[in-house]
Amino acid sequence: ETGVTQSPTHLxxxxxxxxxxxxxxxxxxxxxxxxxxxxxxxxxxxxxxxREEENGRGNFPPRFSGLxxxxxxxxxxxxxxxxxxxxxxxxxxxxxxxxxxxxYFGPGTRLTVT
Amino acid sequence: xQSVTQLDSQVPVFEEAPVELRCNYSSxxxxxxFWYVQYPNQGxxxxxxxxxxxxLVKGINGFEAEFNKSQTSFHLRKPxxxxxxxxxxxxxxxxxNTGNQFYFGTGTSLTVIP
Numbered sequence: 001e002t003g004v005t006q007s008p009t010h011l012x013x014x015x016x017x018x019x020x021x022x023x024x025x026x027x028x029x030x031x032x033x034x035x036x037x038x039x040x041x042x043x044x045x046x047x048x049x050x051r052e053e054e055n056g057r058g059n060f061p062p063r064f065s066g067l068x069x070x071x072x073x074x075x076x077x078x079x080x081x082x083x084x085x086x087x088x089x090x091x092x093x094x095x096x097x098x099x100x101x102x103x104y105f106g107p108g109t110r111l112t113v114t
Numbered sequence: 115x116q117s118v119t120q121l122d123s124q125v126p127v128f129e130e131a132p133v134e135l136r137c138n139y140s141s142x143x144x145x146x147x148f149w150y151v152q153y154p155n156q157g158x159x160x161x162x163x164x165x166x167x168x169x170l171v172k173g174i175n176g177f178e179a180e181f182n183k184s185q186t187s188f189h190l191r192k193p194x195x196x197x198x199x200x201x202x203x204x205x206x207x208x209x210x211n212t213g214n215q216f217y218f219g220t221g222t223s224l225t226v227i228p
Contacts, residue, residue, distance in 0.1 A: 107156055
C-alpha cells in the first residue's frame with residue numbers, strides 16, 4: 001500500500017510569484033485535504049477535495065486554489081505569493097466511510113518565499 | 115467554531131518517567147478527537163483517535179488518552195517514555211456531522227532527557 005506522497009519536498013519562490021504543489025493520495029482514498037503549517041504552529045486547514053469537488057474551505061484567501069484529478073491526486077496553487085506564505089504545506093488523504101474520518105498525512109512541502 | 119488548546123508548549127521529561135500532554139477543546143457540536151505525532155522534517159502520524167464508545171483510548175507506541183466530555187479535555191499519557199518519543203505532538207478535533215475539517219492545537223514539544 002502506497003502512502004501519501006508530495007512534491008516537491010522543498011521550494012524557494014520570490015514574492016509575487018505563483019506556485020503549484022502536488023499530492024498523491026493513499027491508494028483507495030478519494031478525499032484530499034490541504035493544510036498550512038507555519039513555523040512553531042499547528043496545521044491550519046486550507047480546503048478539502050472530495051471526488052474532484054471542493055468540500056469545505058478554511059479561512060484562506062481566494063489566491064489559494066486547488067484541483068483534484070480523476071485518480072484523486074491533487075494540486076494546491078498559490079498566486080501572488082507573500083512572505084507569510086512561507087510554511088510547510090501538508091496534504092492528507094482519507095476515505096470517509098463509516099465513522100473513521102482518519103486522515104493520513106504526507107511528509108509535506110517546505111515553501112520559502114523571499 | 116472549534117478551537118483546540120494545548121496548555122504546554124514544551125514538556126521535558128526524564129527517560130522512563132510518565133508523561134501527560136494536555137489538550138482542551140471548545141465546540142458547540144459533537145466532535146471526534148485525535149492525537150498526532152510529528153518527527154523532525156516529517157508529516158503527521160496518527161497516535162490514537164476517539165470517535166465514540168469507551169472514553170479511554172489506546173494508541174500506538176504505548177500512548178493512551180482519555181476523553182472527558184464535562185471538562186472538554188483529551189489528555190495524552192504514557193507511563194514510561196523513551197528517547198524515541200522526543201517529537202512534536204498535536205491534538206486535533208473534527209465535527210462529527212462533517213468530519214472534513216480538522217482543527218489542530220499549536221503543539222507540544224516533548225523532549226525526553228536521558
